[in-house]
Amino acid sequence: MSVAACLLLYAAVVGVVAPRLLPRLTRTGIAPAAAVSVWLIVLMSVLVSWAAAATSLVIYVAHTWNQPHPLALGACLAALRSAASGHSGVATQAGLALVTAAVSAFLLGLAILVGRSLLRARTSTRRHTESARILGRRIAGVDGLVIDAPQKMAYCLGGRRGTIVITSAALAALQRPHLDAVLAHERAHLTGHHHLLLAVTRALATSLPRIRLFTVAQMDVARLLEMCADDSAIRRHGPTALLSALLTLAGADAIPSPALGASTVGIVARVSRLAEPNTTALRLRANVLLGAAASVVLGAPLLTAWSAASSTFSACAFMP
Amino acid sequence: MGRGFGDLETVVMDRLWAADGATTVREVLEQLQRDREIAYTTVQSTMDNLHRKGWLTRHREGKAYLYTPGMTREQYSAQMMRDALDAGGRSDLVLAHFLETISAEESTELRKVLRRNGPRKGVQ
Numbered sequence: 001m002s003v004a005a006c007l008l009l010y011a012a013v014v015g016v017v018a019p020r021l022l023p024r025l026t027r028t029g030i031a032p033a034a035a036v037s038v039w040l041i042v043l044m045s046v047l048v049s050w051a052a053a054a055t056s057l058v059i060y061v062a063h064t065w066n067q068p069h070p071l072a073l074g075a076c077l078a079a080l081r082s083a084a085s086g087h088s089g090v091a092t093q094a095g096l097a098l099v100t101a102a103v104s105a106f107l108l109g110l111a112i113l114v115g116r117s118l119l120r121a122r123t124s125t126r127r128h129t130e131s132a133r134i135l136g137r138r139i140a141g142v143d144g145l146v147i148d149a150p151q152k153m154a155y156c157l158g159g160r161r162g163t164i165v166i167t168s169a170a171l172a173a174l175q176r177p178h179l180d181a182v183l184a185h186e187r188a189h190l191t192g193h194h195h196l197l198l199a200v201t202r203a204l205a206t207s208l209p210r211i212r213l214f215t216v217a218q219m220d221v222a223r224l225l226e227m228c229a230d231d232s233a234i235r236r237h238g239p240t241a242l243l244s245a246l247l248t249l250a251g252a253d254a255i256p257s258p259a260l261g262a263s264t265v266g267i268v269a270r271v272s273r274l275a276e277p278n279t280t281a282l283r284l285r286a287n288v289l290l291g292a293a294a295s296v297v298l299g300a301p302l303l304t305a306w307s308a309a310s311s312t313f314s315a316c317a318f319m320p
Numbered sequence: 321m322g323r324g325f326g327d328l329e330t331v332v333m334d335r336l337w338a339a340d341g342a343t344t345v346r347e348v349l350e351q352l353q354r355d356r357e358i359a360y361t362t363v364q365s366t367m368d369n370l371h372r373k374g375w376l377t378r379h380r381e382g383k384a385y386l387y388t389p390g391m392t393r394e395q396y397s398a399q400m401m402r403d404a405l406d407a408g409g410r411s412d413l414v415l416a417h418f419l420e421t422i423s424a425e426e427s428t429e430l431r432k433v434l435r436r437n438g439p440r441k442g443v444q
Contacts (some may be wrong), residue, residue, distance in 0.1 A: 124403075131400045134333050134375065135393065148394070149401045154418035167401070182418050189416040198416065225416065249419045250430065267419065268429040275433055 004060070007053040008103075010301050011046045018042045018297075019216035025293060026220060029269055030278050030286035032227035036197070038294045039221050043204065045297050046213065054107050057100040064093060110207055117203035125195075129157050132165050139171075143183045146171055152249050156186040158195025170249060178245040181237040185245075188232035194225045223269070230270060243274045328366050333375060337393050342379075342386035 022042065026035035136145025144154075144164030152170040157163045164186045174182060189195065198221070205218035233242050250267060335348055349363045367387055370376045375396075378385040391399070404417075 128400065128403060130329075130373070131396065131403075134330050135397050135400060147397050147400065149397050151401055151405070153401065153404065155404060156416050165404070185418060186416070194416055229416070246419060247430075250427070268426055268433065271430055272433050 004053040004056045007049040007056070007301060011049040011053070014042060014046050014049075014297060015211065015213040019212045022293070023216060023220050025286070025289055026224060027269065028278075028286075029224065029227040029273050030283050031290060032224040032231065034287055034290045036221055036224045036228065038290050038297070039201075039217055039224070040197070041294050042213075042297050043201070043217055045301060049301055050103070050107055054100070054103045057096070057103060061093070061097050061100045113207035114200075114203045117206055118199055121199045121203070125157055125159055129159055129163050132157065132163050136165065142166070142171070142179070143187060154182050154186060154249070156189050156195070158190070158193070158199070162190030162195075164190070173248050174245060177237060177241045178248060181233045181241040182245045182249075184233040184236050185229045185242065188229040189225070192225075192228060192232075194229065197225065198222060226270060227273065230274065234274070239274045239277065243271065246271055246274070328362070329370060329375075332363070332366050332370065333389065333393075336376065336387060336389050342381075342388045344384045344386060346384065348387075 022035075022039060026032070026038075029035070132145045132147065136147050139146050144166045147165060147167050149167040150169050151167055152173050154164070154166045154170050157165065164183060166182070170182075171179065201214070201218040201221045204214040208214050230242060246267065331352065332348060335351055336343055339347075345360065345364045345367055348367065349358065349360055352358050352363060367376060371378050371387065375390055376387045377390050378387045380386075390396075
């Protein structure tokens with residue numbers, strides 16, 4: 001039971017610290033792939049902690065439920081009973097059962113919300129892909145479907161076979177090397193399965209919009225994945241081609257869209273890192289910092305769980 | 321759904337957008353048979369699917385259905401672009417845009433970054 005308390009406390013600390021600290025560490029996008037990994041580790045560790053806490057509570061309550069005799073609860077309850085002195089063992093049990101039910105219900109609700117959100121995403125992505133397939137033209141030498149539209153746009157859709165969509169206006173505006181850089185960027189999203197990560201982080205953020213960890217994670221991961229795709233495009237086509245492409249598509253006549261106040265992916269940071277490449281020393285520093293963050297996030301619960309589990313186990317070993 | 325079947329939907333829609341007025345399955349079949357061997361039932365089920373998915377409208381005349389595209393190609397394209405642009409503000413369509421719309425503030429910042437780096441060869 002103390003394991004559950006420790007895990008919930010750990011998840012709460014990570015939930016408060018990570019959304020403040022991680023965006024600061026990843027802002028310049030020096031090591032975007034490593035930064036995405038750290039975000040995933042943070043999200044997974046919080047979700048796993050919640051699930052593990054619920055499981056350990058359920059096991060504990062189930063284990064003690066059939067042994068209502070206070071003596072039979074053994075050493076495991078000793079700490080709890082001394083803390084809540086005056087309460088009978090039965091009342092404590094009832095309280096614990098209530099907490100367990102609440103935590104389990106919360107997790108079940110979250111799983112349902114996230115699952116639904118992912119299903120919705122799959123349905124509308126399929127529908128959009130179908131539109132692209134029916135409306136899009138295939139042009140030799142262009143790795144994508146071309147849609148006749150006045151907006152200068154390029155994007156990709158996940159799915160079994162990923163689809164790249166580019167508008168005729170974007171195609172007309174981009175010079176050949178710049179177009180190749182754009183298509184390489186989109187292809188990198190698809191080969192890296194970025195849409196899956198985006199779908200999951202977005203599902204979490206929309207399911208629990210009040211929890212900053214998830215809303216910040218969603219925005220930061222989206223931004224970092226753009227930088228990962230940029231890096232992949234640069235490796236094949238050079239930073240100049242990609243920078244030119246960004247500027248062409250972000251030109252004065254860029255898409256007017258009142259719905260979106262600012263781009264969530266941070267064009268300025270993307271352009272800055274293309275225009276001013278980072279030094280090896282800076283990259284090393286970023287990797288070390290991110291590695292340290294990951295170690296703390298991973299190490300803390302493992303250590304706590306291990307020490308708590310071993311002490312619980314030794315205490316419970318004497319139970320009849 | 322196989323790849324060939326998907327392509328057939330594209331071909332059928334192209335024919336119907338090119339046709340003037342309502343078209344029967346038989347008419348589409350005859351056009352398609354000039355280029356390839358294809359069965360009536362294949363064309364029929366393709367057009368039935370397109371109707372179910374909202375690409376075609378139909379009404380019965382005598383024994384056969386007459387099909388027309390729900391909207392023009394341009395209208396569908398415009399709708400698709402609207403969906404793609406909206407995706408940033410919605411949760412259900414997950415797209416990775418090469419570049420989302422930029423704000424005036426960002427545009428100013430952008431110019432600053434580029435000024436700082438001076439004019440680069442090849443960058444417009």
